[in-house]
Amino acid sequence: MTIEEKIIEYLTDKGYAVYAERPPNPPEQYLIIDRISGEIRNYLYRAQVAIQSNAPTLAEAMRLNERVTRDMLRFTECDDITHSSLENTYNYTNTADKQYRYQAVFNLYYYGG
DSSP: OOHHHHHHHHHHHTTOOEESSOOSSOOSSEEEEEEEEEEEETTEEEEEEEEEEEESSHHHHHHHHHHHHHHHHTGGGSTTEEEEEEEEEEEOOBTTTTBEEEEEEEEEEEEOO
């Protein structure tokens, strides 16, 4: 299972609508997972993952981002996840289609395989 699949499973279990890409008919609020970078050292994997919180208003996107951030900081509850920290969070609104979103970037360490 990839780290993206593990995050999707974890956040889905927490009640979020989570996708690897924007679905054709997205719900009102949803998350998109995107691995930005990764490496392997001494059998320990590291990934930097961005989670986009999409919502109808900027305030709702901010609140969704705050909730998912709290849950991702507890991602170490899962087997094989050794570290989860927030690198950055910011407004990531798509001005071209006026889609309000916030993005949180996490550093994750885990045992892969």
